[in-house]
Amino acid sequence: MKYATLLNRGKEKLKSAGIEEYENDAYMLLEYVTGKDRNFFILNAKEEASDIIFQNYEKLCEKRSKRIPLQYITGKAYFCGYEFYVDENVLIPRFDTENLVCQAEKYIKENSKVLDVCTGSGCIIISLYKNFNGKIKAKALDISEAALKVAKKNAQDLECSIDFIQSDVFENIPQNEKFDLIVSNPPYIKTEVIDTLMPEVKKFEPVLALDGLEDGLYFYRKISKEAVIYLNPKGRLVFEIGADQRESVTEILKENGYKNIECIKDLNGLDRVITGEHG
Known part of the structure; x- marks a missing residue:
């Protein structure tokens, strides 16, 4: 599946779950899964994502659709310019x-x-x-x-x-x-x-x-x-x-x-x- 299609699936899933920042969260989850920033996905929208990326991304989007906070899913939050680990x-x-x-x-x-x-x-x-x-x-x-x-x-x-x-x-x-x-x-x-x-x-x-x-x-x-x-x-x-x-x-x-x-x-x-x- 192409990155553009994968992202659109993520956005739609999060939007239908009532998540206001669905577009940003869809990007953030894909960044977390791949280790790449969103510019990569913009420039390489038609590149094929691997099966493991597809599966992991779908799992994380499912978690987020249940309203689990993005930061608890990724374990990361930013404050005063520093990255902090967070959990429940x-x-x-x-x-x-x-x-x-x-x-x-x-x-x-x-x-x-x-x-x-x-x-x-x-x-x-x-x-x-x-x-x-x-x-x-x-x-x-x-x-x-x-x-x-x-x-x-x-x-x-x-x-x-x-x-x-x-x-x-x-x-x-x-x-x-x-x-x-x-x-x-x-x-x-x-x-x-x-x-x-x-x-x-x-x-x-x-x-x-x-x-x-x-x-x-x-x-x-x-x-x-x-x-x-x-x-x-x-x-x-x-x-x-x-x-x-x-x-x-x-x-x-x-x-x-x-x-x-x-x-x-x-x-x-x-x-x-x-x-x-x-x-």
Whole structure:
């Protein structure tokens, strides 16, 4: 079968499954199967694909048509210009979360001690470490042992020296340990909302990393309250937030004594990051 025909089959299958980015995904899956970029398929549209490529491509298109996320199929996601391994044990890194990294960088200096709470794939702390050429002291926490396994693999693949600890928020961090910056993209979706999310999210991404409990604010309260124990004076806490959570999280930070609170919008003009300074 010619590559052009194979691609069209893939596009039609994904389109009929209701996948919005069906054309891009069809290309991405064929790139993954063959190891070639899409320019090759454009220039060689009439070239015959081997039987093994045909069979493997059909299998992957079938998986994607069941709404399994593309990144879980290929094991690859891109964040801040770096390639990360991902599987069903971690959230897929989102472009919007790059705003969190950009804001966090404003409060980091050489040798700053940085802690990432709810690290998941490790994409935030690893990106910060790489962007500062390894000249920060980095630590990351997650309650999920399976997620930490993914984060450790990513750190190793990207040659980062980061201390990963299994911990329910700060549970396994000594109270005498201090940080200059604490970052977190915690679970912040209301429990009742999860069933309304797109199938790729609600069926395949880990609920543990999505569910912010009844009002979506549980982890903001817990982290904000406990972080004051671990932040140096003038240290910063930086959160990613949902677009409708600015007022609620600002109030939580104020209640816990944070000052100089700022909210930063993403490129779509939505509230995305909140930061507060420890007194």
